[in-house]
Amino acid sequence: MxxxxxxxxxxxxxxxxxxxxxxxxxxxxxxKKLWMGAAILFCGLTFTSCVDHADNPADKPQPFDPKGSEKFINEAWMDKNVKPGDDFYNYALGTWLKTSPEDDAGFQENASTKQAKVLREYFMASSNPLAQHLVKNFxxxxxxxxxxxxxxxxxxxxxxxxxxxxxxxxxxxxxxxxxxxxxxxxxxxxxxxxxxxxxxxxxxxxxxxxxxxxxxxxxxxxxxxxxxxxxxxxxxxxxxxxxxxxxxxxxxxxxxxxxxxxxxxxxxxxxxxxxxxxxxxxxxxxxxxxxxxxxxxxxxxxxxxxxxxxxxxxxxxxxxxxxxxxxxxxxxxxxxxxxxxxxxxxxxxxxxxxxxxxxxxxxxxxxxxxxxxxxxxxxxxxxxxxxxxxxxxxxxxSIPLLANQLTLEKMRELSTGKKTCTTMLEEMRKLFDERLQKLDWLSDATRQAARTKLQKMQFFVGVPDQVYDAQFTLDEGNTLMQDMLQLYAQNHAIKEKLIGKKLEESPLLMMEISGWYGVHNAYYNPATNSLNILPAFCGDDILPANDEYTRYAVGVVFGHEMTHGFDSSGSNYDENGYYRNWWTDADKTTFVDKQNQLIALYNRLEAYPGQPANGTRTLTENMADYGGMELGYALFLKDMTAKGMSGEELDHACREFFLHYAKLWQAKLSLAMLKAYYNDEHSCHGNRIRGIVTLMDDWYRVFNVKDGKLFVEPEKRVKIW
Known part of the structure; x- marks a missing residue:
């Protein structure tokens, strides 16, 4: 999620x-300075290298110089005094973190705030009688x-x-x-x-x-x-x-x-x-x-x-x-x-x-x-x-069933990139399946079960044609608090009537009773083996038609949700969403060993000054982040090479991809918020960049990282999916 x-x-x-x-x-x-953003769920994937090297060593470009003259799209945000191998998050965003205006909360938070404003204004101007009643009391x-x-x-x-x-x-x-x-x-x-x-x-x-x-x-x-x-x-x-x-x-x-x-x-x-x-x-x-x-x-x-x-x-x-x-x-x-x-x-x-x-x-x-x-x-x-x-x-x-009803049409209107998102998801499914066929640590039995689960995974993008028809009523003359007390009781009774209903009858209903489609979110539901991309991630502010690098970076979000079905938690559910072991004992042992390697790699990072990160607590999310990065990067690389890119031109494009992924996690977090993240299953924003890039072989090569605080020896860079 x-x-x-x-x-x-x-x-x-x-x-x-x-x-x-x-x-x-x-x-x-x-x-005023915070954004706690969110979190993706992916698994580790491994794909091909970014660069097409020439056979003649004399034709090879000079190694990348982090302080050099090469220019990037978001150059103004970068701090080139920081070595990428010491802290890639601050290399990519250090100047932005120090100098950005107070009202610039970061890429995702800015987009989320804008969408919330649009939906709120739509609600406030609604002709729906329930909305008008609530607005009057608001x-x-x-x-x-x-x-x-x-x-x-x-x-x-x-x-x-x-x-x-x-x-x-x-x-x-x-x-x-x-x-x-x-x-x-x-x-x-x-x-x-x-x-x-x-x-x-x-x-x-x-x-x-x-x-x-x-x-x-x-x-x-x-x-x-x-x-x-x-x-x-x-x-x-x-x-x-x-x-x-x-x-x-x-x-x-x-x-x-x-x-x-x-x-x-x-x-x-x-x-x-x-x-x-x-x-x-x-x-x-x-x-x-x-x-x-x-x-x-x-x-x-x-x-x-x-x-x-x-x-x-x-x-x-x-x-x-x-x-x-x-x-x-x-x-x-x-x-x-x-x-x-x-x-x-x-x-x-x-x-x-x-x-x-x-x-x-x-x-x-x-x-x-x-x-x-x-x-x-x-x-x-x-x-x-x-x-x-x-x-x-x-x-x-608090009452998402009602909020979904009252804002559905506007959310559908905001989902401008639904077709693009769906296309990217299907491309990633193909890439993931190709990887599953080649993995050398899976037995044929586990491999086939994983491929079956991947093929049966459902994709839900934007909002459905209809949401659950929950019947809410409000009494005339209520104050706002009386309205809310009435809605809380009705919401409770509506959900009770669902008891006994099979999940297959409505795979989106679990989402609708607990969350508003208008939140800045995307998630994978293991109980229905379904991937859900909400309007925020298929609208033009997050998935811009005129910004190719950002679109591929956001593809990491789609990839992580897909591979969430194969992380340390989602891997316990089968293709139909039942809690069932589909692993051989030997494969499960190897899988757990790889998880332990990932835990150790994250434990060496800091959650906040003086506090080591908790790789065990954040394992599921870290696996998801890694998998999403691998899938998103693989899709980017495939499409760029299909355009004819190679050599240094492709290397530069790969550097832009990694820098744009860092953009997704722009946030000025206080010490208090970093402490809050320590109690959460997600790594803090900076570590979602620092941890993931250290597992990517191409990141080391295109940024010429040969040492530094983040450096991990090649044999210790865990590869899972």
Whole structure:
């Protein structure tokens, strides 16, 4: 997946809502400079060399001089004082990183921002009745933060628990409203039955706190929690006095919630590193009566067990459990807290169950610009009365089924390069198949299984002719928060109705229930053996008709998604998307050995100053990056030689290809964002360049790299696919 997880708008809104100026400015200054882009999934491929050498040594061109006079298209971005073999990312982009304007966020981020603006403006001007209803409430400037928080609290109506069973009962009730604190029960594709099922697993965190923790900004996460609790207390007790005693109690409650959030974050990171992918949204029941039945079934349980969870959620044989060691350890920790019905623990869970929906819905809260007390800071969007940017972003991320319906036509219009993209994909499929036929480390049995999987892979480019017809309704007279509460509950019920539906019936439905087609993304779905290129990557801003080098560099994205089906995770699924071993034992052993070699190569890089990269955590993505580079480069080389290029002319073109690939990863990342990447399965932007080029033999030759920090001896340059 080309993962985009910066969630900048959610941060900005929470900073304005719940943080003091000092904490907010830490976020705001950082976020103005950041882009967290995304991530591809490919595998390693090996193809032919770039240069057609003459037999006569006298005809050979002089070796490339990194500081020489050769000019490149993006010459102004380069820092030729850096040796390519020491840091190719800074060689390609060093001057841009130091001198680019504040509003230049990089190639992909600039394109993503432009597309988001176009889609937002389309939505705001829509004639669709639901869109018009939401737009009217987006523009309502009379809403007050406390009034909307009170709306959430009234709708949730959380009862103070007396024991573990009460806590579980409240989790179940929130689940039916579309919120998943502590324990999630997701509707997602399940590979064993190849159908949609409810997956009981880790709960959902509010994005702002999750992202603060990912960037090692514990004080910011704590401040968000503290201020949400304060607003809750002020609503529930209008005569609240902020005494020293109250502040002391508030700090204790805040710390206790923070510990819960840190534990959930810790296990979420562990889960992302696991070889077994666990889905994580949430299902619902159809009637109010079933809620009552589930509550009775929870009984007086003193702890959370898988059997008790299944009974409480009333899912019968529609549920699948996260049987991983990670989830079991997480449950043990929750049970340890609830043991003995400790009053402090029960208060913590009571606070958390009220706090979590507010945190999740925070992006839809208005900013009280004349609020007294804390001196709230406002983002550029708020200062220019354009909070609609925040609300639209929140809608697309939280209710993608509706967002897809309301923006489908415009997204189709933006997919100008759909034909080009599809053609490139088919060419890459041929190149990959040729490579599979020649690999010397695969047995015939594994080779044939891999070729079959490749040939059956489905390509979905742009948007489909129709999206899932989810029926959403909104009541006249709602505030925006009432709208969102209504949509969350309906979204939850709609997804529950999918339980039992076979994945083959609609291979795109897994995407549509969890993501908006308008995001800056591309991905491979192993459960349907399908490759999905969303509109952002087949529009003219990313796939320009008049920029050949950029098109081939973006082809790396297409290649990585294709080869994602053959990385350390995707290789566990067969041609029909079932979790099945199609490897011989000997081939699997060799494959794992090659993975370990790749891990070692990435471990020698730095994630951020003083912190070695984690090659194990990023293995799947690094394999994907390498494979995508090999496929994209092979397609480029084939087409350039077909045009008659050879010798130094072709060498120069190859150098431009590598430099244009670096352009895809332009980003000015702060230390905090680099730390966030360390907790992610993707390598940071710079390492996605530094790591990949060191595995490419032609990169060494065309840039005359014979030593340096990045240099890897030829025999250690791992070759996989």
């Amino acid at each position: 080309w993962k985009y997880f910066s969630h900048l708008n959610l941060f900005r809104n929470f900073a304005a809502l719940f943080e003091t100026k000092q904490i907010f400015l830490t976020f705001y200054i950082m976020q 523009k309502d400037t009379k809403r007050k933060k406390k009034d909307e928080v009170k709306t959430i609290l009234d709708q949730m109506n959380i009862q103070k628990p007396k024991n573990a069973a009460d806590v579980l009962n409240e989790i179940v009730r929130l689940r039916d409203k579309g919120f998943y604190p502590i324990i999630g029960s997701a509707v997602d594709g399940e590979t064993k039955t190849h159908s949609f099922r409810a997956i009981i697993t880790l709960g959902q965190q509010g994005t702002p706190v999750n992202q603060a923790l990912s960037m090692d900004m514990t004080s910011a996460a704590k401040k968000i929690i503290e201020n949400i609790l304060t607003v809750i207390d002020e609503i529930e007790n209008p005569d609240l006095k902020i005494t020293d005693e109250y502040v002391e109690q508030l700090m204790t409650r805040t710390e206790n919630i923070l510990k819960l959030e840190q534990k959930l974050f810790e296990y979420t990171v562990k889960q992302s590193e696991s070889d077994i992918a666990v889905p994580g949204l949430s299902p619902a029941r159809e009637t109010v009566e079933s809620n009552r039945i589930a509550t009775r079934r929870a009984g007086e349980a003193s702890q959370f067990t898988l059997e008790g969870l299944k009974a409480a959620f009333n899912l019968g044989d529609k549920a699948s459990f996260d049987n991983s060691k990670i989830f079991k350890e997480y449950l043990e920790g929750i049970n340890a807290q609830l043991a003995g019905n400790d009053a402090t623990a029960l208060q913590t869970f009571y606070d958390y169950l009220r706090y979590q929906p507010i945190c999740v819905l925070g992006t839809f809260l208005p900013v009280d610009k004349n609020a007294s007390g804390d001196d709230y800071s406002y983002t550029e969007e708020v200062e220019t009365n354009d909070e609609t940017k925040l609300y639209f972003s929140g809608l697309t991320s």
